[in-house]
Amino acid sequence: MVNQNVVPFVGMVMVVMSQSGGMVINKAAMSDGMNKYVMLLYAYLISTFLLLPFPILHYFRSDEHTTPLTFSSLWSFFLLGLIGCSGQILSYLGIELSSPTLASAMLNLIPAFTFILALIFRMEEACWKDSRTQAKVLGTAVSIEGAFVVIFFKGPAILNNTHSTLSLQFSQQVNWILGGFFCACDSFLGALWYIYQTSLSKKYPALMVMTFFQSLFSTLECGLFAVFAVRDEEAWLLKNYTGWLAMLYQAIGANVIRFILLTWCVRRAGPLFCSMFKPVGIIFTVFMGSIFLGDHFYLGSLIGAVLIVIGFYVVMWGKATQENKVEIHYLESASYNTNNNVPLLQSGSPPQSGITSQF
Template sequence: MEGRRTGSLPFVGMIMVVLVQASNMVVTKMAMSDGLNKYTLAFYCNALSSLALLPCPFIISRRSGSCPPLTFSVLGKIFLLALVGSASQICGYAGIDYSSPVLGTAMMNLTPAFTFILAVISRLEKVNWKSSSSQAKVVGTIVSILGALVIILYKGPTVLCSHSPASLVHPRHLVFLLSRQLNWVLGGFLLAAEAFLLSLWFIIQAYILKDYPVVLNIMFYLMFFATIFSGLLSLITVTELQSWILKFDARLIAILYSALVAGVFRVTLCTWCLKRAGPVFVSMFKPLGIVFAVGLGFIFLGEKLHLGSLIGAAVIAMGFYAVVWGKSREEEKTVEGGSGVDDGSLPSSSHKVPLLQSKRLSA
């Protein structure tokens, strides 16, 4: 029973990661609509996260005598990881600013495809096209992406409507509507770039964790370097002093939530799950985020809930469970075949703690 409970922890952890990510998109959208600058938001979030993680290197180095040394090579990889992560963060904030949290979580469904391609290229993932488990993972990912496309391309009739009155379309509003459409397209491209950079971020993390498997230390140096990057970018792009002044309002709450919950908690938990289950497993949970975003967007942003959103969410759920089944089946075969011997390869989603431990191990 203990083994089964331990094996399910990455599954539960990734559910929490995706829920926090979707809620963070809604919170930041509300704050940016209230006037919060996306560049100062990135800087304050990274700086606060760095301060929260500052004690970790000292505590871990004192209490863990087996902690590996932080070499210049590992530090350089963390520096690269922070650069990629900062670029992904800025693209994400800008994309949400131009579009909506629903589109943001929908575009994150590109992450499994990007990660899968990068993992195969870097030999982190192997695919056996004759295996039913591999087929289920591939088909589940495709089905999840198709479900996201349904939400984007097909709205359908309104199922639930917010209390805010619908705005009428007049001829003088056509230019404004065209501008909104262009912003939506630009936001989509920025969010697609975020998905690719996030996939690359997963791959780089997997290499770092092989040489230096100390998650909290990695997170501190990652946030420290990201603070430097976002601070330099903010100083160049933000010239108004008013954008740097914080007051106790929704913008400050958004910064605290993004830094402590979506930053420290979510990223650390995501890195721990990646260490246990591999980069492809982590990326497979991205399609589930749109289900949370649709509900949160309706509740807190007053967005209408359309029939297309419900159909797309159902399709995503089917693809999601197909991926989970394929993952569980693959890992059960790995355990039964006794292939858990460490061969020095990098962490792969195919050779980690099973989601559903076999009854033989839990006995």
């Protein structure tokens, strides 16, 4: 029992550290002159190449039932890649204008945005007199309020405080607000991606094949965007060590290894267990950004991050209690049906309530 809990715990710590490390390395590469769109495109290219064996093995194994590729499924993969690619572009832009710490804090808005989108698409039932729904609404409101605090209130620097001119402070404040807005948009697209991916995975269960085509379409979409956005030919050349390191780390560590490890942890311990580690990324990002980048950590970031994390856990508490209620109800119904010789559901598993996402 101990090993079953320890191994997913270590795995999720590695997932969070890899994500935080990727933000810090990307910020360092951008500060060193690496173009963010070119770096993202090259990372997608490498990821697609590394994922290529998975669909080949899937479709050439005779002992495995393969899901046919249709125009509808390819179009769905295209949209999934477009959402993910757009979110990545906004994330890179937000990190360049602000800091990895702010971007890491904003990622905790994904459950709140997911709950809002689930209500809009009627994937989540809302009983406003139910304490679980009230908890989700309250947690969403607190998380969004924390995001506003992080974006619009910097306050004094807690770490690495330095003096700067008034004009520079104003310029930094504007960039900080814009960066926070882009990171919040990235979290919104991330929530939309989780919802669409959850719906699509039910129709197309071959996870690694879906991941490959998503990466392939993201590469094409990012390449088309980069061609129009980056007109300087010199920007397409990798001239510094930091750019190479960021590109390879994002492609191998953040895209491929982190995804496979996260998928394994979700299947081993469940999405709720894995989602609880999201706020830990703020701690890693703060220390790594301070050590390697000399980033400031502001009072507003601390207050806002605390509010976002509180809202995050309140939303997750509402989600957990709702899923427990559904499972208990299913077990009671199964016990009743067994005692009365009534056939059970063919699936043999409790119905899923709401959205099960890999936050």
